[in-house]
Structure formats: C-alpha cells, structure tokens
Amino acid sequence: MSTTTTIVTGGDTRARRSARRVEPIYYLFLLPSLILFTLAITVPGVVGIFFSFTDSIGIGEWSFVGLTNYIALFSDPAILQSYLFTFGFSIVTVIAVNVIAFLLAVGLTSRIRFKTGLRAIFVIPMVISGIIIAYVFNFLFSNSIPAAGSALGVPWLETSLLANPDLAWVAIVIVTAWQAIPGTLLIYIAGLLSVPGDVYEAADLDGASKVQQLFRITVPLVAGYVVINVILGFKGFLNAYDIIVGLTGGGPGTATRSIAMTIITGFNGGDYAYQMANATIFFVVAILISLLQLSLTRGRNAL
Amino acid sequence: MSTQTLLTTQAVTTTGARPAKRPRMERVNWSGTVILILCAVTVLLPLYVTISMAFKTTGQAVDGNAFSLPAPFSLDGFVQAWNLTKFPVGAAISLLVTAGTVICTIVLAAFASYAIVRNWDRRLFRYSFFYLLAAMFIPFPVVALPQIQLTGRVGLDNPVGVIILATMFQLSFSVLLFTAFLRSIPIELEESARIDGATTWQTFWKLIFPLLAPMSATVGIFAFLYAWNDFMMPSLIISDPALQTLPVRQNLFQTQFSNNYNVSFASYLMAMAPAIVAYLFTQRWVMEGVTQGAVKG
Numbered sequence: 051m052s053t054t055t056t057i058v059t060g061g062d063t064r065a066r067r068s069a070r071r072v073e074p075i076y077y078l079f080l081l082p083s084l085i086l087f088t089l090a091i092t093v094p095g096v097v098g099i100f101f102s103f104t105d106s107i108g109i110g111e112w113s114f115v116g117l118t119n120y121i122a123l124f125s126d127p128a129i130l131q132s133y134l135f136t137f138g139f140s141i142v143t144v145i146a147v148n149v150i151a152f153l154l155a156v157g158l159t160s161r162i163r164f165k166t167g168l169r170a171i172f173v174i175p176m177v178i179s180g181i182i183i184a185y186v187f188n189f190l191f192s193n194s195i196p197a198a199g200s201a202l203g204v205p206w207l208e209t210s211l212l213a214n215p216d217l218a219w220v221a222i223v224i225v226t227a228w229q230a231i232p233g234t235l236l237i238y239i240a241g242l243l244s245v246p247g248d249v250y251e252a253a254d255l256d257g258a259s260k261v262q263q264l265f266r267i268t269v270p271l272v273a274g275y276v277v278i279n280v281i282l283g284f285k286g287f288l289n290a291y292d293i294i295v296g297l298t299g300g301g302p303g304t305a306t307r308s309i310a311m312t313i314i315t316g317f318n319g320g321d322y323a324y325q326m327a328n329a330t331i332f333f334v335v336a337i338l339i340s341l342l343q344l345s346l347t348r349g350r351n352a353l
Numbered sequence: 354m355s356t357q358t359l360l361t362t363q364a365v366t367t368t369g370a371r372p373a374k375r376p377r378m379e380r381v382n383w384s385g386t387v388i389l390i391l392c393a394v395t396v397l398l399p400l401y402v403t404i405s406m407a408f409k410t411t412g413q414a415v416d417g418n419a420f421s422l423p424a425p426f427s428l429d430g431f432v433q434a435w436n437l438t439k440f441p442v443g444a445a446i447s448l449l450v451t452a453g454t455v456i457c458t459i460v461l462a463a464f465a466s467y468a469i470v471r472n473w474d475r476r477l478f479r480y481s482f483f484y485l486l487a488a489m490f491i492p493f494p495v496v497a498l499p500q501i502q503l504t505g506r507v508g509l510d511n512p513v514g515v516i517i518l519a520t521m522f523q524l525s526f527s528v529l530l531f532t533a534f535l536r537s538i539p540i541e542l543e544e545s546a547r548i549d550g551a552t553t554w555q556t557f558w559k560l561i562f563p564l565l566a567p568m569s570a571t572v573g574i575f576a577f578l579y580a581w582n583d584f585m586m587p588s589l590i591i592s593d594p595a596l597q598t599l600p601v602r603q604n605l606f607q608t609q610f611s612n613n614y615n616v617s618f619a620s621y622l623m624a625m626a627p628a629i630v631a632y633l634f635t636q637r638w639v640m641e642g643v644t645q646g647a648v649k650g
Contacts, residue, residue: 072475079467080469082465083464095496108498161385162382176643178628180582181604186403186618189617194420228396292600317498317501322498326498336492
C-alpha cells in the first residue's frame with residue numbers, strides 16, 4: 051500500500067515538473083545578460099586564447115606557431131620580472147593592508163569618541179579614483195618630500211622615492227594600501243561586531259588581559275574575515291595598473307612594471323599573440339587563486 | 354572637507370579636558386581616540402594638499418611647500434583646468450558612463466537573478482547561473498587585448514562600449530548578491546499577487562524589484578565606484594581622446610599641466626569632488642552596502 055502511494059506521488063511530481071512550462075518572459079529576463087556576457091567576455095576570452103598559439107600582431111595575416119609563445123615567455127626576463135614584482139608587491143601590500151585595517155577596526159569598535167566621524171573619514175579613500183590619488187602622491191613624493199628633506203638637511207629624503215629603482219615599489223605599496231584599507235576595514239568592523247560581548251566579559255572575569263583577549267579571542271573568531279580580506283585583496287592587487295601608471299608609469303626603467311602593464315604593451319608593441327599567451331597564463335594563475343579561495347572559504351558560509 | 358579638518362582639530366584640543374566631566378560609567382578609550390585621530394590625519398593630509406594646491410597661484414604652487422595655505426586665494430587653476438581639459442565634456446561622459454553602468458547592472462542582474470531563482474529546477478537556468486558567475490575568475494587584463502580589438506571592429510570603441518563591458522564585469526558579483534537575496538523572499542508573497550491576476554512582468558516590477566531595493570543599493574554603489582573611478586578600461590577601450598572620462602583626462606593632460614601644479618590639482622579636485630560629496634551625503638548606505646556586499650560575495 052505504502053509503496054504504491056510513493057510511486058504514484060513520485061510519478062505525479064515528475065509529470066507536473068515536465069508539464070510546467072517555463073513562461074517565455076523568463077527567457078526574456080535571462081537572455082540579454084547571457085548574450086551580452088558571451089559577446090563581451092567569453093568571445094574575447096576564446097579569441098585571446100586562440101591567438102596565443104599564433105604569431106599574430108593584432109592585424110593582418112597570421113599562422114599557427116604552437117607553443118612557441120609560451121616557451122618564449124618562460125625564458126623572457128621582462129615577463130619574469132613583472133611576475134616577481136607583481137607578486138612581491140601584492141604580498142607586501144596584502145600584509146600591510148590587513149594588519150593596519152585590523153588594528154584600525156579594533157580601535158574603531160572600542161570605546162572611543164568621535165566613532166562615526168572617524169569611521170567616515172577612514173572610508174573616504176575608497177571613493178577616490180586610484181590614478182588621481184596616485185598623481186597627488188606623485189607630487190608629494192617627487193616635490194614636497196625632497197623639498198622638506200633639503201630644508202631639514204636630511205640627505206636621504208632629498209631624492210624622490212619614485213626615482214629609485216630599488217625603492218619605487220614602496221611608494222606603490224603606500225598608495226595602494228592608502229586606497230585599499232577602507233574596504234578591508236569595513237569588513238573587519240563587521241567581523242568584530244559579530245563577536246558577542248559576553249565572551250569578553252567572561253574573559254575579563256577570568257582575568258585575561260586586553261592583549262590576551264585580542265590574540266586568544268578576537269583573532270580566532272574573525273579568522274574567516276581575515277581569509278576573505280587576504281584573498282580578495284591579493285586578487286585585486288595582482289591586477290595593479292591605475293596607481294602604478296599615476297606614480298611611476300612602470301619605471302624607473304621597467305622596475306615597477308606589473309603583469310597587467312606588460313600585457314597591455316601587446317597592444318602597441320606588435321607582440322599581440324605573445325602577450326595573449328602571457329594573459330592566458332595570468333588567467334590560469336587567477337583561476338588557481340580563486341580555487342584556493344573556494345576551498346578556504348567553503349564551510350565558512352555562516353558569515 | 355573643511356568641516357572634517359575642523360572636527361579633528363577640535364578633537365585634539367578638547368581631549369584633555371573632557372573625561373572628568375563625563376558622568377557615564379563606561380571608560381572612554383582616550384589613548385585609542387588620539388591614535389585614531391592621528392591616523393585620520395594621514396587620510397586627510399593628501400586631500401588637504403589637493404585642495405590648498407588647487408587654490409594657489411602658479412607662482413606659489415611651484416615653491417614646493419605643499420602644506421602652506423593659499424596666499425593669495427586664487428581661482429586661476431580652476432579656470433585654466435576647466436578650459437584645458439574641457440571639464441564639462443569629461444564630466445558629462447563620466448556621468449553617462451557611471452549612470453549607464455549603474456542602471457544596466459541593476460536591471461540586467463535583477464532580471465537574470467529573478468529568472469534563475471524562479472526556474473532553478475531547469476537546467477538552462479541553473480547552468481546560466483554558474484556561467485555568469487565564472488566571470489569572477491576573469492580579471493580585465495586577461496581579456497583586455499581582444500576586447501580592444503573587437504570593440505574597435507564593431508564601432509563600440511566609445512563610452513557605450515565601456516558601459517557594456519563595465520556592466521558585464523559587474524554582473525557576476527551582482528547576480529550572486531541578488532540571487533542570495535531573492536531566495537530569502539517567500540514565494541507565497543508572489544503567489545498572492547498572481548492570484549490577484551498579476552503577470553510575471555507586473556509581479557517583477559511591482560513586487561520583486563521594490564523588495565530588492567536594499568540589494569540594488571549595494572549593487573549600485575559598487576557599480577558607481579567602479580565606473581566613476583576606473584582608469585584602465587576607458588583608457589584602453591575609448592579610442593577618441595575627446596570622449597574620455599575624467600580619470601583618463603588627468604592622464605592625457607599630465608604633460609600639458611607641466612609645472613602649473615595649481616592647474617593640475619584643480620583638475621584632480623574637480624574630478625574627485627563629485628564622488629566625495631556623494632559619499633558624504635550617503636555615508637551610511639555606502640558603508641552598509643560595502644560591508645554587506647563584501648561579506649556575502
């Protein structure tokens with residue numbers, strides 16, 4: 051008896067599902083996005099990967115060259131340098147941004163005065179264009195600081211940070227961090243506010259110091275937010291372009307040329323196919339980092 | 354901006370006097386307050402430099418002291434920057450690109466998300482969701498070169514092309530936010546509208562879209578910040594310099610500004626002021642929106 055009922059109901063829902071027609075209007079809702087997305091992103095992506103196996107210069111005739119571009123890439127010092135610079139810069143920036151943003155967030159969620167006003171100020175850099183603020187800092191680094199250095203008689207301040215091939219990246223880290231801290235900060239504030247207050251009260255009763263509370267309670271409880279901030283930040287910094295254009299233009303020489311900047315040279319430099327191979331490798335790198343992100347954030351959906 | 358500078362100076366002067374007068378039980382963390390105010394100065398300093406430089410005369414601007422107040426107070430920089438960079442044209446194009454991207458992102462993403470969530474049992478819709486989401490893995494530099502070529506070939510190497518591309522890069526994230534939100538809306542609400550005879554189209558506009566408003570705000574804020582401030586995409590896609598957005602104009606005129614720092618800073622200030630002013634009026638939503646978006650995304 052019971053078996054028959056289940057079979058009947060099972061068959062019933064299946065029948066109902068196939069009988070349910072999708073209202074045509076839903077296709078109308080979905081198709082514009084699908085079509086535009088395919089034309090704007092998928093097609094260029096496929097075209098790019100295709101041309102990475104050719105010797106195309108962007109226009110005119112071309113022929114297949116197999117893996118030649120890829121093999122050349124791995125022994126190209128300019129490409130290796132751009133990867134080293136971009137990864138090094140991203141790692142340093144991600145650490146600086148997260149440490150500073152976390153400390154600021156701890157401060158902004160503690161019992162301070164002017165809380166809302168201060169928070170409003172700290173978020174301002176987020177709404178400013180990267181290249182424009184880079185130009186402002188460019189002036190400070192190349193005019194104001196050297197002028198102050200010679201006025202105060204401090205020799206190492208007299209030359210611009212941006213003109214030093216070994217240290218120009220520091221300026222890029224500073225400006226990128228200046229702009230990236232607000233977003234990271236807001237996420238940490240959300241994380242810190244999600245920690246229930248009675249945990250700290252209990253810790254107080256047990257005689258834990260503020261520093262102990264910070265490292266034993268706060269840090270472990272917001273670990274999920276740290277993972278999000280580190281990965282989102284790192285992915286963003288790998289695409290660095292705007293701020294570098296405004297600060298150093300990739301120089302001095304090619305000392306601060308990011309991966310994105312080398313790829314773009316393929317547009318003017320005639321090595322279109324070669325830089326498409328570079329872009330394809332960069333794509334693989336981006337996917338690997340995203341997969342890492344998925345595996346790290348899985349199970350943390352409670353956030 | 355000046356009000357904020359005022360706020361910090363006020364804060365510094367009153368720090369010592371206040372705590373004794375406060376009757377409340379909780380202790381105010383004054384050392385923390387002072388440290389944070391000092392940190393806030395590093396945020397405000399570049400903005401102060403931008404404003405004071407913009408109001409200087411060319412003669413005063415080249416003396417290298419970025420922190421001095423303008424004396425005399427001059428509007429020359431603004432007049433020259435306005436004419437040199439054709440500011441009204443740049444502002445109009447930036448506004449067009451930003452408004453276009455915000456509206457297209459909200460409408461297209463809301464449409465697609467609604468169709469996907471209501472037809473989740475259908476393979477086409479389910480797969481479309483993952484397909485649209487895949488763009489989160491694709492940074493712009495990866496597809497930039499072919500996009501420059503293709504937009505050029507089909508006549509979209511202009512602000513309209515930038516709107517389309519920017520919308521598509523915002524789409525994944527926006528669809529993710531909208532679908533998560535739509536799943537939390539009880540279907541009974543919709544069914545009662547249908548019983549009253551509303552079509553799907555009407556249900557969407559009259560019931561669903563208004564309900565989505567908080568998420569639309571979040572999606573819109575992200576789209577606004579991206580479209581208004583981006584340099585890389587418009588600089589590569591828009592081929593006619595006369596049609597460039599404000600951030601790209603700063604780059605194009607960099608050599609012409611040369612040592613007229615008051616002109617360049619007036620130009621920077623005019624380009625960044627609209628976003629800052631908009632932010633000051635919508636702070637709360639921006640902060641909530643960004644937090645919500647980042648944590649859910």
